[in-house]
Amino acid sequence: MSSRSSSSANHPVGAEEGSSSPLLSTRGVSKSFSGVPALIDVDFDLYPGRVHALLGQNGAGKSTLISILSGVLQADSGEIVLSGESRNFSTPREALDAGIVAVYQELSLLPHMTVSENLFLGIEPGKLSVLDRKSMSDQSTEMLRSLGAEGIDPNALVGTLSLTSQQIVEIAKALIRNAKVLILDEPSAVLGDDELELLYNLIAKLKATGIAIVYITHRLDEVMQIADEVTIMRDGRKVITTDRANLDTESMIEALVGRKIATKSAPKWINENRPVSGEPILKVSNLILPGMKGKAMDFDLFPGEILGLVGMTGSGRSRLLRTLAGLAFPTSGQVSIDGKPLRIKNPRTSIAAGIVLVPEDRKRMGLVLDQPIGSNIVLSIVTRLSRITWIPDSVVKKLSNDMLQRLSVKSTGPSQIVRFLSGGNQQKVVIGRCLTTKPRLLLLDEPLRGVDIGAKSEIVEIVSEIARNGTAVIVVSSEIEDILALTDRLFVMRDGEMTQELTGDHANEAEVLRATVGVTHE
Amino acid sequence: MNDLKTKIIKSFSNGLAVWIIIALLTITASLTSKDFATLGNVNNYLGQTPFLIMGTCGMFLAVIAGQIDLSIAALAKITSVLVSGIGNGDENKFWLAVLLCYAIGIGVGLFNSFLIVKLKVPAFVATLGTYSILEGLVLAYTNRGIGSIPGNVIVKFYDGVGPFPVSFIVVIVILALLGLWLKKSRLALRLFAVGGDPEVARRSGVASGPVITASMVLCSLFAVSAGIIQVCRAGVGTPTTGNGLELAAITAVVLGGVSLMGGRGRLVGAIGGAILITLIDNSLNMIGVSQYSQGLLRGAVIVAAIAVFVSKRQQST
Structure with missing residues (x-):
């Protein structure tokens, strides 16, 4: 791996003032929300024509960092340096004018307006407040063509386009604003594999024009494929910035998890006390979740058992809970509670059958x-x-x-x-x-989110107590640490199916990350 | 079957369905009532519509911006008593009063947007407050009909080309200008964007405050115009002029397929809504339906039309 780190590999890391100075940097940027630090003393450099992958688990501070870069949030301390000049953006407008454009997961497009209207919103061409629609349309066509998206009609309503096309429109919108820095917030969370391939091609084109790209993702395979350099964050701090060639998936996981946590194991009472005897409370067979393709799911849950579901956003974790709670309707499959078949109809029927959801x-x-x-x-x-x-x-x-x-x-x-x-x-x-x-079956969706440390351990104890009294529990959490505090039986979900089961010693943070980001470990 | 349904639904949100209903109703009324299609009634009918059309234009702008304006009826009312009371038969004074009322309109629009933008009061509550204040001012000024409109001004309003009264022609010109403005102006584009999603607009570099202010001021100016048109038709301003304009205008906007959530809708639909409401009233009169049943029938037609539209919105989410 490291044999590939040639001369170019080292340049961003120890970059002195020289031919390739950073386009945009942060120096010692910190930010807290009501006393809780979200970002601590972060230095971050972006170079023209390079893709910088930003990695970190939920709550690591990625979103806070890009919000500060794009003027949505303001730093408590530290500075932003743009082309050698100290700048702090107090509104998105100021960041936009400086050429920094963020493309968020929830797209910032207006579905009921046309492509060209969306592209030019806020910077409409024309004299004396009269729109030059012809110029808008022409420039849109030209921009879309340069992105290899001739198929998108500038006069189509954005809401009628596919997600990929919308993502392209979003990028076009950034480029029309003369973006020098393009921040892509986890495009892989909303795009399929084929669509991502198109996006990668587009990114390659943009790199060639000297645009600096920040690419946020959870998928390590993606990092290996498109990033030039990588920054990994954890708990609001920058852990490492290095050339991609210096990293492999194992070292990235290590940096994401942190050494000390990787070896931490789950509380042991679950192993000792898990009463997997008697009749199962929940029997799920051939279940296919609404709007998802994957293989059908089969699993049982016994009294007193706590099952954790892990996976990335959009993997179907929450949808499984919502389906059991009667809020979504499965494509096919049977569910039974205490041997009685459950007709998934509405929350009232589910509650009557003994299933209740603590929503996200x-x-x-x-x-x-x-x-x-x-x-x-x-x-x-x-x-x-x-x-x-x-x-x-x-x-x-x-x-x-x-x-x-x-x-x-x-x-x-x-x-x-x-x-x-x-x-x-x-x-x-x-x-x-x-x-x-x-309840016979308690469903918890992100039960520990936005809860302070003290209350967290109390809630963990409460849930354990509920399970000890014979209720079955299913927990979804994006915080691997949280879910490991609750259970050591985990199902890994991906694209609407269960891909792997982790139990006992295998249920640790590194294994979970490996499984969710799709690295098969032999 | 489903296809037909989606087509109907689509035409509704395009603001076209309402025009189909207008056509059907016009044909039915002409066949049922001998008096409906006479020159006199058409002239009368076309004279009735401008008032609601003006109110609807204002409401349309407020609703597209994601707001609502409940003060338009009260503003039309204060306009009608002031124009009639100050003018009192004198043409010069009449035009002076018209100018004064437009100035008041700008003030009311700025006041409404101050409450909405600066004090962050929801438009519903803010303009409800303004409505009460204006009503109070009207009654402080007069509690009965006051003054009069100069005779030659009234004549100008009644005169017309064939069945078209001058007021109607003026309104057509205003509508054409407004339509052009909606299509061509930068502000109008931003109006739809801010109403559609203020946060998206903000992230695109468009601040919502000035846009909302513009929409509320324009809305008030249309309300003043409605008041002037109505008082010139009536010949005298009374504290009951314009009662119910705000609700009729909201109904018209909704009938025309405009989303009350903001950012979506076409002027042609909203205007259709206004014409339909006036048409229902007029034809029920012509057919000889009693005053008491009229409210019921009018309500039934409106609820049925809106039900179609509302079911559409649920499907789309």
Whole structure:
């Protein structure tokens, strides 16, 4: 591997002032969100005509860094240097004018406007506020042709185009703004393999014109294929910047995970106590998730078992949970709970069968924020509680007090409005609401996101306790560390199918990363 | 079958379906009622439409920008009493009052956008407040019909080329200009972008504040125009002139396939909506439906039309 590091390989790393000075740099950039550091003292250099891959797990600080580069966020300290000049962008407009354009995962296009309107939004050609539509259309055609996308009609509505075409339009939009730096935020999360091939060709063309490209990705194979240099981030810090030729997938995984964590193993009680006897609670057979192609899924889940699902965004993890919870409808397959077949119809039927979901976005999907804790706790069992229409206050109070105590929620009591609780306590209230339904199967989607460390360990303990009492649990989390704290039986998902099972000692951070990024380890 | 349905739905969001309904209704009314297709009624009908069309143009601009303006009826009302009260039969004073009212319109538009853009009050609430203030001012000024419109101005409004009253022709010219502006101007392009997704607009370098301000001011100017047209038709301004304009205009905009979420819709549809509403009222009158059942029928037609459109929006998400 390292034999390939020739003269060109070393140039960006120790680059002194010289023929190839960086186009854009950050020096000691830091940023915190309400006291929690997201980015710590980061130096980052971009060179013209080179693709710089930016790697890191969720929460490593990648998004914060590119948001600062593109003027969406402002750094607390440190500086941005553009062509040798110190700049700090206070709006996206300023960064745009300086030639720094970010293409986000959720595209920043207007679906109900035409391609050329989108391309020129904000920089419309014309005299005295009268649009020069002809020039817009001509320049659009020319730009699209130079990108090898003659097939895109500048007058078509963007919403009618394929995702790839939209991505191309997005890049064209950047180029029309004379982009010098193009930031691509994880295009592989939304594009298929064929489409990515087109994108790579496009990137090669752009490199030749001297544009600096930042490419964010989770896929290491992609890094090997297109990057010139690589920066790996972890916990808000830059771990390493080096020429791609100095790295292989193993060393990248090592840098992503960090040595000390790689050897950390999961809590052991799960191994000892896992009661995989008796009848399974959940039986899934031949299940194909909606909108996904992959192989059909088959698995059982026994009382007291905690199953973790890992995989990249779009791999179908959350969709499996949503399907079981009655929020999405499978293409085919059977699901049964305690031997009784489940008809996946709506959340009400799923809850009645004993399946309940703690959703990913608790503020929007899990809680009625402006209602008191008590009302939230009983929300899922209102019909069970009410005699005709009346739910006595005392019942609500007792149920919620029991739950608040059991989950040790820090609050002033059942009448406190949920909005004013901390993230961790809000999450406990969601779990409390789910527990009132006396679930057989508890589904947790990103249960530890946005929760402080103290509350995290409490929630881990609560979930373990729930499992010990005989409930089956499925957890989805993008934070490998979090999921390993909860379970040591993991299914790896990719493109809507389960590709691998990791248990026991194999369930460690390095193995999980290896499996999710698709590196087969012999 | 499904194909036909998607076609109908599509024509609705293009603002075309409403014109088909207009055509069908016109034919039905002409066949059912001898009086409908007479020169007198056509002239009368074409004289009725400009008021709502002006209000609808204003509402269209506000809605496209992702806002709404509930103060247009009150603004039309204050215009009508001021023009009539200050003008009071004198043509010079009349034109002075018209200028004054346009100045007031600009002020109201700026006030609304100040609440929306600077104080971040949702447009619904902000313009509801403005509506109350303006209503209060009208009643402080007069609680009955006041003054009059100079006779020769009224004559000018009634005069016309064949069945077309001058006011109608003026409105056609205004519509053509507005249509051209929507197609050709930089501001209009940004209006659709800001209404479609303010964050996307921001990231493309378009700040939403000035765009929203422009849309709210233009909306107010159209409301003033509606007031002037109405008072010239009536000959005297009263505190009930323009009642319900805001709701009729919102209905027209929705009937025309404009999304209340902002950023989507065509002027031709919204105008169709306005014409349809006036047509329903006029033909129900002609057919001799009682005043009491009219509201019911009008409501039923509107709800049916909107139901088609709403089911479309659910499919698209």
